[in-house]
Structures are given as C-alpha cells and as structure tokens.
Amino acid sequence: MQANELLDVVFRWAHLIAGIMWIGNSMLFNWLDRNLIAPPSDEAHRLSQGKIYMVHSGAFYEVEKKLLEPGQLPDQLHWFKWQNFLTWLTGICLLVVVYYMNGAAFLIDPSVRAMSQGEAIGLSAGTLVAAWVLYDLMWTTIGRKAPAVATALSFALLFGAAYGFTLLFSGRAAYIQTGVMIGTIMTGNVWMRILPSQKELIRATKSGQEQDPTLSLRAKQRSIHNNYLTFPLLFIMISNHFPSTYGHFLNWLVLFAVMVGGAGVRHFMNVRYAGKAWLFPALAMAAIGVAGMMGVTRMREAPAVVIEGDVDFARASDIIQKRCVSCHSAQPSDPQFPVAPGNVVFDTPERIVAMAARIKDRAAVNKTMPFLNRTEMTEEERAALAKWVDGGARLK
Ligand code: HEC
Structure with missing residues (x-):
C-alpha cells in the first residue's frame, strides 16, 4: 500500500x-x-x-x-x-x-x-x-x-x-x-x-x-x-461513487436538483412536529430530487463523432488494450495504480464482455474513463466502443 x-x-x-x-x-x-x-x-x-x-x-x-437560574451553572457541561x-x-x-x-x-x-x-x-x-x-x-x-x-x-x-x-x-x-x-x-x-x-x-x-x-x-x-x-x-x-452524476456534461444541474430535493426533505422533517403533514411532502421532495437526477443524466450531448458500419470485438478490444489496460489489468503498468482500480480488469475477452455496459458508460457516455484521459483516448474511439456495446457487445 x-x-x-x-x-x-x-x-x-x-x-x-x-x-x-x-x-x-x-x-x-x-x-x-x-x-x-x-x-x-x-x-x-x-x-x-x-x-x-x-x-x-x-x-x-x-x-x-x-x-438556568443565575449561579446555577453545573461544574460539568457538555x-x-x-x-x-x-x-x-x-x-x-x-x-x-x-x-x-x-x-x-x-x-x-x-x-x-x-x-x-x-x-x-x-x-x-x-x-x-x-x-x-x-x-x-x-x-x-x-x-x-x-x-x-x-x-x-x-x-x-x-x-x-x-x-x-x-x-x-x-x-x-x-x-x-x-x-x-x-x-x-x-x-x-x-x-x-x-x-x-x-x-x-x-x-x-x-x-x-x-x-x-x-x-x-x-x-x-x-x-x-x-x-x-x-x-x-x-x-x-x-x-464520488456515481460518475453518471459528476461526469455528466450538465453535472451542475444534477447537483442543483439533488440539493433542492435534499433540503426539501429536511424541511418537511423539520415541520413534522408542528403537527403539519410531512410524510407525503417529504417523499414528494425526495421524488423531485431523484426525478431531477434521472431526468438530467438521461440527456445526451450530440455525438462528437458518428461511426459508420458495425464495430467488431477485435476493434473494441484493440481500443481497450491501448487505452485501458495500463490501469485495468492484473499487472497494471501505470505506476500510480499498482492494483487494478475498482478491481476491474480487461485482460480477457470474457472480462471485457462482462463489463460492456460499464465500459460504454464510463468511456463513451460520461467520459470519466480513462482516468483523466491519461491514455489520450479519442472521441472516435469512444464512439466506436459505444457502437460495439450497442451492437450487442458480441465476441465476434
Ligand atoms: C490511468 C488509470 C486508468 C485508466 C487508463 C483507465 N481507468 Fe478505469 N478506473 C481508474 C480508477 C482510478 C478507477 C476508480 C475510480 C472511479 O471509479 O472513478 C477506475 C474505475 C473504472 C471502472 C469501475 C467503476 C465503475 O464505474 O464501474 C470501470 C468500469 C472503468 N474504470 C473503465 C475503464 C475503461 C473502459 C477504460 C479505458 C477506456 C479505463 N477505465 C481506463 C483508472 C483508470
């Protein structure tokens, strides 16, 4: 460590x-x-x-x-x-x-x-x-x-x-x-x-x-x-656990929605004891926060690159070897990551296929991988990975 x-x-x-x-x-x-x-x-x-x-x-x-009455102060006060x-x-x-x-x-x-x-x-x-x-x-x-x-x-x-x-x-x-x-x-x-x-x-x-x-x-x-x-x-x-929120191109809007929803829930928890209706308003505020988060994170930027034709596994795998395995491997070569981050390794075709949905999300949708784009992945490669996943993430 x-x-x-x-x-x-x-x-x-x-x-x-x-x-x-x-x-x-x-x-x-x-x-x-x-x-x-x-x-x-x-x-x-x-x-x-x-x-x-x-x-x-x-x-x-x-x-x-x-x-307290004057002079009544106890010796010990927390x-x-x-x-x-x-x-x-x-x-x-x-x-x-x-x-x-x-x-x-x-x-x-x-x-x-x-x-x-x-x-x-x-x-x-x-x-x-x-x-x-x-x-x-x-x-x-x-x-x-x-x-x-x-x-x-x-x-x-x-x-x-x-x-x-x-x-x-x-x-x-x-x-x-x-x-x-x-x-x-x-x-x-x-x-x-x-x-x-x-x-x-x-x-x-x-x-x-x-x-x-x-x-x-x-x-x-x-x-x-x-x-x-x-x-x-x-x-x-x-x-930090949710790259779809902080990695979104409208990440600030996601945050606004959650802050309003969260403070709203707190508000109705506060008024609870004033005898006012609180449970449904509090749930409604939670729903507003969650709906805001879902609504905004579903918005997509117009694709930077459009890939013609199908993308096969060989091409997807090439991109991953080039851009991801320096960190995501049983023996990473990146000195900052002596073990594969998040336990995610792309050493075998099966592991790549198993992680397909996350690969698309992190590399093509919210573009939070490669980490800080240290391996200089291009927009074209991101779009190609997405296309491979959308085409069924097949091993052929
Ligand atoms: C320079 C190192 C580095 C490179 C290169 C890299 N990653 Fe990561 N990866 C990380 C780190 C650090 C984490 C853990 C932090 C996080 O999740 O943001 C991580 C976590 C992940 C996770 C697990 C978390 C989740 O969201 O499921 C996936 C999947 C992932 N990376 C995919 C990729 C893909 C796909 C590539 C190549 C396009 C890639 N990574 C390239 C460093 C890297």
Missing part, C-alpha cells in the same frame, strides 16, 4: 466516524427539541422548556430542556463541538491527500480547464475562505435587517459557486469542492457564531444578567442553515 492510499483510508475512516457523531448528535438534538413535552405553566416551571423520558441501553433517561471540528479537520486532510497532492491530478481536468497544481490548489483553498467570508458578511449585515434578501443571496452564492466549480475543476472535484465549501460554512457557523453566543448565554447566567434574546436568535438562524445543508452535503460526500 502506498503512503497516499494509507493516509486516504485513515482520514476517510476517521472522517466518517466523526461525521456520524456530528450529524447524529445534531439529528438527536433536533428530535429532542421537537418531542419535548411542554411543562406546566406554573411558577415552579418558569425556566423549563419541556421534558422527555427515553429508554436506551438498559435504563431510563430523564431529560429536561431549560434555562458542549458537543469537537465532533464537528474533527469532521471538518479530517475532511480537509482528505481534500489535501486526495485532491491537492499527486500534482492535484484529481482536481485538474485539462478538458475542463488546464492549470498548474499551484493554481488549482490556490483556487480551491481561496474560494473556500472567500465563500465563508462572503456568507458570514451577508448574514451579519443584510441578514440582520432583511433575512429574506440574505436567504436569496445565499442561494445565489451556493448555486453560483457550485456552477463555477464545474467550470474550473474536474466534475468529481467540483462536487467535492462544493461539499467542502458547505462543510466549511457549517463549521464556521458552529465555531464563530453558535458557540460564542452559547458562551454569552453562560456568562449571563453566571453573572445573573438577563440573557440577550437577539444573540440566541442569531445562533438559532445559523443552526437552521446547518440543518438544511446536511442532506445536500451528505449526497455530495457519496457522489
């Missing part, structure tokens, strides 16, 4: 665990908030916001949500902040290991835009910082007086950035870059806005002052943003 792959697996594993803890916590607290049983409206329950009993791991949990920070940190480590190192090979796609490793890393890191600064500025200025305008601008920023990334980076990296941007904004919200306002709450409780409701409201606002961003973010994190 090469050092790169080792770091990749270690950070990815840690990232997944931290992410489950972070998002899991946040979903649990959301659930708690919405399931609290309202307290009686007497003086004894003045500070209570509700209570809930739960059963788990062999005993009962009695949880009450409340504000914050739930490191789950978020570790998710973000391991995510950034992954970004560096997978997309920045190795000449930024996964980040740059010369057919999208040719650039040097330094330029690519600068653009990626720079836009991440800029996105947070812009978003935060929007909400600390316009957002205070006109939240509706700030919301509209935030959508424009999100969709504009996602679209912009598809013009700069490889499709796969553009998706991840959008995900890292969302994750960075969420982490900024937690550390720069939500935690400070919770500290202020604690300070006020300690010194017996009135708690400033606008601070709490502001924290809540950022919390809601994070809540809506989770589902779109999680799709992006698994999108």
Whole structure:
C-alpha cells in the first residue's frame, strides 16, 4: 500500500466516524427539541422548556430542556463541538491527500480547464475562505435587517459557486469542492457564531444578567442553515461513487436538483412536529430530487463523432488494450495504480464482455474513463466502443 492510499483510508475512516457523531448528535438534538413535552405553566416551571423520558441501553433517561437560574451553572457541561471540528479537520486532510497532492491530478481536468497544481490548489483553498467570508458578511449585515434578501443571496452564492466549480475543476472535484465549501460554512457557523453566543448565554447566567434574546436568535438562524445543508452535503460526500452524476456534461444541474430535493426533505422533517403533514411532502421532495437526477443524466450531448458500419470485438478490444489496460489489468503498468482500480480488469475477452455496459458508460457516455484521459483516448474511439456495446457487445 502506498503512503497516499494509507493516509486516504485513515482520514476517510476517521472522517466518517466523526461525521456520524456530528450529524447524529445534531439529528438527536433536533428530535429532542421537537418531542419535548411542554411543562406546566406554573411558577415552579418558569425556566423549563419541556421534558422527555427515553429508554436506551438498559435504563431510563430523564431529560429536561431549560434555562438556568443565575449561579446555577453545573461544574460539568457538555458542549458537543469537537465532533464537528474533527469532521471538518479530517475532511480537509482528505481534500489535501486526495485532491491537492499527486500534482492535484484529481482536481485538474485539462478538458475542463488546464492549470498548474499551484493554481488549482490556490483556487480551491481561496474560494473556500472567500465563500465563508462572503456568507458570514451577508448574514451579519443584510441578514440582520432583511433575512429574506440574505436567504436569496445565499442561494445565489451556493448555486453560483457550485456552477463555477464545474467550470474550473474536474466534475468529481467540483462536487467535492462544493461539499467542502458547505462543510466549511457549517463549521464556521458552529465555531464563530453558535458557540460564542452559547458562551454569552453562560456568562449571563453566571453573572445573573438577563440573557440577550437577539444573540440566541442569531445562533438559532445559523443552526437552521446547518440543518438544511446536511442532506445536500451528505449526497455530495457519496457522489464520488456515481460518475453518471459528476461526469455528466450538465453535472451542475444534477447537483442543483439533488440539493433542492435534499433540503426539501429536511424541511418537511423539520415541520413534522408542528403537527403539519410531512410524510407525503417529504417523499414528494425526495421524488423531485431523484426525478431531477434521472431526468438530467438521461440527456445526451450530440455525438462528437458518428461511426459508420458495425464495430467488431477485435476493434473494441484493440481500443481497450491501448487505452485501458495500463490501469485495468492484473499487472497494471501505470505506476500510480499498482492494483487494478475498482478491481476491474480487461485482460480477457470474457472480462471485457462482462463489463460492456460499464465500459460504454464510463468511456463513451460520461467520459470519466480513462482516468483523466491519461491514455489520450479519442472521441472516435469512444464512439466506436459505444457502437460495439450497442451492437450487442458480441465476441465476434
Ligand atoms: C490511468 C488509470 C486508468 C485508466 C487508463 C483507465 N481507468 Fe478505469 N478506473 C481508474 C480508477 C482510478 C478507477 C476508480 C475510480 C472511479 O471509479 O472513478 C477506475 C474505475 C473504472 C471502472 C469501475 C467503476 C465503475 O464505474 O464501474 C470501470 C468500469 C472503468 N474504470 C473503465 C475503464 C475503461 C473502459 C477504460 C479505458 C477506456 C479505463 N477505465 C481506463 C483508472 C483508470
């Protein structure tokens, strides 16, 4: 195993665990908030916001949500902040290991835009910082007086950035870059806005002052943003497995559809406890996301080359030997891939035929293979492979 792959697996594993803890916590607290049983409206329950009993791991949990009397602060207070920070940190480590190192090979796609490793890393890191600064500025200025305008601008920023990334980076990296941007904004919200306002709450409780409701409201606002961003973010994190999405020529449109659908599902899960109808609207939003993804990925670019006549196996096999087996072989010759990626090998005619549908998809439809077109496959060869598959992928 090469050092790169080792770091990749270690950070990815840690990232997944931290992410489950972070998002899991946040979903649990959301659930708690919405399931609290309202307290009686007497003086004894003045500070209570509700209570809930739960059963788990062999005993009962009695949880009450409340504000504290001045001076009542317990010695031990759990914050739930490191789950978020570790998710973000391991995510950034992954970004560096997978997309920045190795000449930024996964980040740059010369057919999208040719650039040097330094330029690519600068653009990626720079836009991440800029996105947070812009978003935060929007909400600390316009957002205070006109939240509706700030919301509209935030959508424009999100969709504009996602679209912009598809013009700069490889499709796969553009998706991840959008995900890292969302994750960075969420982490900024937690550390720069939500935690400070919770500290202020604690300070006020300690010194017996009135708690400033606008601070709490502001924290809540950022919390809601994070809540809506989770589902779109999680799709992006698994999108690497789906080349039909990131490899599509309208990949940004696929992403828009999924982001709208995902945030929509979250919305109706949120309103669930306000007693509103939620299941069918949530399913409808999921359907919109999935239908959007299917609809867009079915669109095809006009073929660049039209192949006359039939394509036989000999010709298809020639192309694959020339363009694919440097990586997809039991003994790959490409130094970056000491083992065949994805376990896919094209060493025998039977293996080629067995993989025909995937070959067409990756080499001719979304053109995400050969990897970064390192073997310089031509449009004519892509069209020929597609024609061979369309003709029944026969061995003659
Ligand atoms: C430079 C190395 C390289 C070359 C050349 C290459 N691939 Fe790949 N291939 C990869 C890597 C890396 C992966 C795993 C990542 C991914 O799926 O995007 C992969 C995965 C795949 C997969 C499995 C995933 C799936 O979608 O089912 C298929 C099929 C595939 N390649 C087909 C091809 C074909 C067809 C060619 C030639 C036209 C080709 N590859 C050329 C590196 C290469």
